[in-house]
Amino acid sequence: MAGGADAGPAPQGVLKGVEGYGDAHREIGGRFVTTRRDALPQAERGIRVLLTRVGPDGAMLTTLSGLAAVGDLALRVAETCPLREAAQAYARMTRGGLQRRVVLTMD
Structure with missing residues (x-):
């Protein structure tokens, strides 16, 4: 990647391909929300991992x-x-x- 090396795996590729993603972005914060219990990544770099339910309402x-x-x-x-x-x-x-x-x- 331009501008640096990958600092580690992003949850399910959330940050792959982001320009300048590297050591300077190690603690980026934010949220990763999914409906799939089987696809929960490990929380890292200040990213909260949340599971949400979907149903008829x-x-x-x-x-x-x-x-x-x-x-x-x-x-x-x-x-x-x-x-x-x-x-x-x-x-x-x-x-x-x-x-x-x-x-x-x-x-």
């Missing part, structure tokens, strides 16, 4: 939908596609290069 979905509808919750959407084009949308996501998500619509 209709009331929360209603709340989040309302917040998005009035613009209080920013959505990161690259493009929308009708459900019938789900295969093409998936192929678009797997090609990479998107900074946002593809959303399927029920048109």
